Amino acid sequence: MNGENQTPVVFTGKTSEYFGIWIVNLLLSILTLGIYSAWAKVRRKKYFYQHTFIDGVAFDYHASPIAILKGRAIAFALFVLYSVSSNISPAFSGILIIAFIIFLPWIIVRSLVFNARNSSHRGLRFDFTGKAWQAAKLYLFMPLLIIVTFGLIYPFISQRRNQFLMQGHRFGLSQMRAEFKVSGFYVAYLQAFLLSIALIGIGGVATILISQDGLKGLTTNNPSAIVPFILVYVVMLTISSAFLRSRLVNMIWNGTSIDHIGFKSTLRARSLVWLYVSNLLAIVFSLGLLTPWAHVRTVKYHADNMALLGEVDFDHFVGEKKAEIKSTGEEIGEMFDVDLAFG
Amino acid sequence: MTVFRADYFDGITAGAKVVEVSLLDQHLRFVHGEQEETFLLAALRPQAAVGSARRVIELPDGGRLETEDVAAFDRLRLPSADRFWRRLHMLENHLGWVLVSLVLAILAGWGMIRYGVPVLAEQVAHATPVRVEIKLGEQVLAAMDHQYGYFRPSTLTEQRRASIVADLKAYCLKQPQCPAYRLEFRQGGSIGANAMALPGGIMVITDELIALAQGNPAESNHEIIAVLAHELGHVERRHALRQTLQGTFSGLVLVALTGDFDSLAAGLPAVLMQMNYSRQMENEADQYALASLQRACIPPQAFAGILQKLQKQAEGGNLPEVLSSHPDTQARIQPFVDAEKPACKA
Ligand SMILES: [Zn+2]
Numbered sequence: 001m002n003g004e005n006q007t008p009v010v011f012t013g014k015t016s017e018y019f020g021i022w023i024v025n026l027l028l029s030i031l032t033l034g035i036y037s038a039w040a041k042v043r044r045k046k047y048f049y050q051h052t053f054i055d056g057v058a059f060d061y062h063a064s065p066i067a068i069l070k071g072r073a074i075a076f077a078l079f080v081l082y083s084v085s086s087n088i089s090p091a092f093s094g095i096l097i098i099a100f101i102i103f104l105p106w107i108i109v110r111s112l113v114f115n116a117r118n119s120s121h122r123g124l125r126f127d128f129t130g131k132a133w134q135a136a137k138l139y140l141f142m143p144l145l146i147i148v149t150f151g152l153i154y155p156f157i158s159q160r161r162n163q164f165l166m167q168g169h170r171f172g173l174s175q176m177r178a179e180f181k182v183s184g185f186y187v188a189y190l191q192a193f194l195l196s197i198a199l200i201g202i203g204g205v206a207t208i209l210i211s212q213d214g215l216k217g218l219t220t221n222n223p224s225a226i227v228p229f230i231l232v233y234v235v236m237l238t239i240s241s242a243f244l245r246s247r248l249v250n251m252i253w254n255g256t257s258i259d260h261i262g263f264k265s266t267l268r269a270r271s272l273v274w275l276y277v278s279n280l281l282a283i284v285f286s287l288g289l290l291t292p293w294a295h296v297r298t299v300k301y302h303a304d305n306m307a308l309l310g311e312v313d314f315d316h317f318v319g320e321k322k323a324e325i326k327s328t329g330e331e332i333g334e335m336f337d338v339d340l341a342f343g
Numbered sequence: 344m345t346v347f348r349a350d351y352f353d354g355i356t357a358g359a360k361v362v363e364v365s366l367l368d369q370h371l372r373f374v375h376g377e378q379e380e381t382f383l384l385a386a387l388r389p390q391a392a393v394g395s396a397r398r399v400i401e402l403p404d405g406g407r408l409e410t411e412d413v414a415a416f417d418r419l420r421l422p423s424a425d426r427f428w429r430r431l432h433m434l435e436n437h438l439g440w441v442l443v444s445l446v447l448a449i450l451a452g453w454g455m456i457r458y459g460v461p462v463l464a465e466q467v468a469h470a471t472p473v474r475v476e477i478k479l480g481e482q483v484l485a486a487m488d489h490q491y492g493y494f495r496p497s498t499l500t501e502q503r504r505a506s507i508v509a510d511l512k513a514y515c516l517k518q519p520q521c522p523a524y525r526l527e528f529r530q531g532g533s534i535g536a537n538a539m540a541l542p543g544g545i546m547v548i549t550d551e552l553i554a555l556a557q558g559n560p561a562e563s564n565h566e567i568i569a570v571l572a573h574e575l576g577h578v579e580r581r582h583a584l585r586q587t588l589q590g591t592f593s594g595l596v597l598v599a600l601t602g603d604f605d606s607l608a609a610g611l612p613a614v615l616m617q618m619n620y621s622r623q624m625e626n627e628a629d630q631y632a633l634a635s636l637q638r639a640c641i642p643p644q645a646f647a648g649i650l651q652k653l654q655k656q657a658e659g660g661n662l663p664e665v666l667s668s669h670p671d672t673q674a675r676i677q678p679f680v681d682a683e684k685p686a687c688k689a
Contacts, residue, residue, distance in 0.1 A: 012395075014394075014395075017436070018394065020436055020437075020440075020441040021393070021394065021435045023441055023445050024434050024435045024441070027445075027448040027451065030448060030455060046393045047393050047394055047396070050393050050394070051394065056359075058409075060390075060399065090482075121357070122352050122358070122359060123353065123357065123406060124357050313358075315356050315357070315358035317356065317357035317358075318356050319354060319355055319356070319357075
């Protein structure tokens, strides 16, 4: 690989700095009964975006807290309605679930659009152009085949979904291109599956060892006795998902390009497993206080292992006419922001 | 005069142009290529500072200026409308304030779940129509019967049931006011000897508990009534509904606070708190049982007796509801043991 043609992604965030933002976010969220959490989200995203640099220029996040708050209020109201109705009128809660499923593809696309249009780099906004019917196919209909095929189709669905997510994004007027090998996804999922089987064996032994005194605690109805069990289970789950994530993210970015620029992701399964497990333990044993530290080092690790390939001549990228930027800026008053992850 | 150096993005191409920004007569001015740009200060939208990130000025035509020169940017004292964000930035960046925020956040979070949520749950419980609560209790009972398969139909004789129902009624008549209740008999199966109060005044008692209480026939119903008196204490204060609401609200508070679900650590304290206030509810139910048993001329020692039997049986097994969240049964039954036997006859 020609070193000259690689442009690193640089993350300059520091735990000491982010801790202040995090704790103020937490405090104000509590004091305002959760209302501030929308502002907190903008603050947090802005911190991470504005400290992530490509070729000396950072990203930016523009979402309006009010839009996020509206979305959360609706989600909250629906959730309360659902939890109340599931106890009183199962028929009504059934209708709610069906309505939610029908709207799900639309919500997925709207949230991707919301996030993309509120993200910018070098004065150009991102956008998402995927359609709701594509999302319906990938997130509603294809999953029906999982049962028929005993799950064998899942890697294929995952490949299609990630292609949909990446291809749908635009930077300025340049559309992203994504081409992933289905076989690569099958290999990654098979390896993750075998790893899980091995871990379940190890986890079983660990559970028996712990249960020597753990089971006794359980029978006296002491709920904290169940904590070691949950911890073993969560650690096992973390290991397999970290492994799978490292394989998938590398494959996804390495198969993605935009105009003349390619990407290179070099996550290593071992490092990611260690990162996740140590984060998890640090957060649990610090009663959450090390969350900002975990957050910062996770983003840093991902940035350190990401680079752009090819000549980064940003003058090639163009956006809409200035006047039109304004109008897109208005229309993002939409408010669905569900966080979608790879997988 | 030149104020600072910045990257200028015109909003049409992604290329950065390094410009020297100068301030002149309430206008910001810079030159890129052949072109000169001038903007009225009041029309600029300077972004709120986040950490040590580059400071950003959004221009009215969709362009933006980004500068590393934080000091020069601050000296500009742009007429930012966002005093709030500036205060926030100060709060986030001073160690002292951060520590104060940390302590306050812990206190506020703890206070919210410890005191706020129970009060809220109590208020909502009061506002909940009885009809709705009964419906809820029926759903829960149906779920326990069918979905989870905890219970089987009771195998008690009609006679035995009738005697318990009659004794409970007699006990209730001696109370100044007895909450509306419905008694359900079930075979406990894996749950074993147990009694519980569901929302809407539905009380379930298992055959196993009745069998356990059946030592001395003359007093056997006393022990059953004693347990049911404790459950009636829960019914009277609508504990089952409050507990359900508290669980739901605590979960909502945590989700609302963190905004994301990856806060396993944040969830644990809430679970522990939950245990704590259900203990307070148990104390209330006990106090209710003690007072009401004496009013009904039933020796409170009956409650101590059945609790000791349950404790003995429960060693190594499941804990019945009346013993839950009371690690120290001995301390708990002491008031019942010490209580004066009622002078009257049941
Ligand atoms: Zn109780």
